[in-house]
Amino acid sequence: MKSVTVIGLGPMGQAMAGAYLDGGYEVTVWNRTPARADGLVARGARRAETVETALTANELVVLSLIDYDAMDAVLARAPGSALAGRTLVNLTSDTPDRARQAVAWLAGRGAVQISGGVQVPPPGIGTPEAMTYYSGQKDVIERHRTALEVLTGIEYLGEDPGLAALYYQIGIDMFWTALAGYLHGQAVAEANGISARDFLPHAVRTMDLRYFLEFYAPRITAGDHAGDVDRISMGVASLEHVLRTAQASGVDGSLPAAVLEIFRQGVTAGHGQDSLTSLVGVLRRR
Ligand code: NDP
Known part of the structure; x- marks a missing residue:
């Protein structure tokens, strides 16, 4: 039977565990706040009482935590031996350096980390157009391709485990600043009696930046x-x-x-x- 462990059940981890259940996987889950697993358990997931049980239940372990400090806190709850032989698909966002450090730390405990950066919000998990940046050992990614593709498509960037985090952070850099601009503009609209809904078609037109992105990229590359x-x-x-x-x-x-x-x-x-x-x-x- 196909099986996977999911650790971290925020909105993203819940969507991932749900996609595996829908895909017929045997799913073991663990979350710091146990009640977040209740809905998944009702759908057939197994609740691991400890991190050690969650880690040892399956070779493939998906991590979806707020950051790598949270991963350190979670893994500190289990003996190092629980990591031996595991493949950790770490879809937790953090800096490229944290991803590289984690890979080295895990290797010392006999575990492999595949680093990932998910490019869609939770409702996008399991949809055909969704993509995740991955980096790390290509053969390990290929071995688990079927399981990874239950979540999203795979955009493989290279062996450097920091690459997925780097591409993700660059994208999010653009995303947050653009979204902040949108919210700021809507605040000005609202302050002048124009509703967000009324301004929406104008915002959509203005924020369709594709022409500019494509016009500027070759010039930036050429130093022109x-x-x-x-x-x-x-x-x-x-x-x-x-x-x-x-x-x-x-x-x-x-x-x-x-x-x-x-x-x-x-x-x-x-x-x-x-x-x-x-x-x-x-x-x-x-
Ligand atoms: P949440 O912040 O909602 O979930 C965070 C998870 O981390 C929860 O399971 C939480 O446990 C756990 N956690 C936080 N701190 C600790 C700690 N000290 N020890 C143990 N567990 C801890 O995030 P999301 O589910 O929304 O996202 C998960 C990851 O996916 C993040 O890295 C995010 O950047 C990334 N991502 C999210 C997207 C989104 O739209 N949501 C889109 C793309 C990527 P508890 O329930 O106990 O608090």
Whole structure:
């Protein structure tokens, strides 16, 4: 029988354990707060009373915890011998260095870690378009491909265990700042009597950044920062308008002020007449 252990039952771990149950797997679960397993147990999952039982129940162990400190806290509850021979699919997000350190630490206890960064929210688990970044030992990933694909598709990045975390963090860097911009804009809209729902079609159009992403990427790679279509000086003037509009609306201006500060640094570095892409170099020097 196909079987797997899932440790960590936040919304993501619950979705994963649920996908395995739906896929006909025998699923053993453990969570620090045991009650979070109740719904899964009602659907047929086995509740492990201890971390040691959870680890030794299956070779394949999926971890979905808030961060690697939580993983350390969980694994400290079991004797090191419980890890021997296990494959830990660690879908916990943290920095690339933490992922690399964990791989070395686990190797000393006879366990292999496959590092992953899930690219969808919990409702996306088990859907065909969902993807997860993976890095680590390719042969181990291939051996468990069928089980991993119950959750999402596999985007394999390479042997370096930090790569999945790195790609994930870069994506999330873009995601959080873009989403914060969306929320800030909606705050300005709401402060002016425009409902979020009414502004939605305009937001969707404005935040469809695909054209810009594709236009700028080759220029960034080539180091081509010609100010033929945009200039940092234009960005500074525009951001000043954004900031003043927010402030006049009674909305906190710290987000556009932070972006304006970055653009001003571009001007100070002598790039006022260059493209916005020159900010990549300005940011790297900071
Ligand atoms: P939650 O924060 O809801 O779940 C965190 C889990 O970590 C819970 O099982 C919690 O246990 C456990 N935990 C936290 N601290 C400790 C500790 N000190 N010791 C033991 N267990 C601990 O996160 P999600 O389920 O939403 O996400 C899990 C991972 O997936 C995260 O790394 C997240 O970044 C990543 N992810 C999440 C996405 C999402 O949309 N939710 C999308 C993509 C990735 P307890 O129940 O006892 O508190």
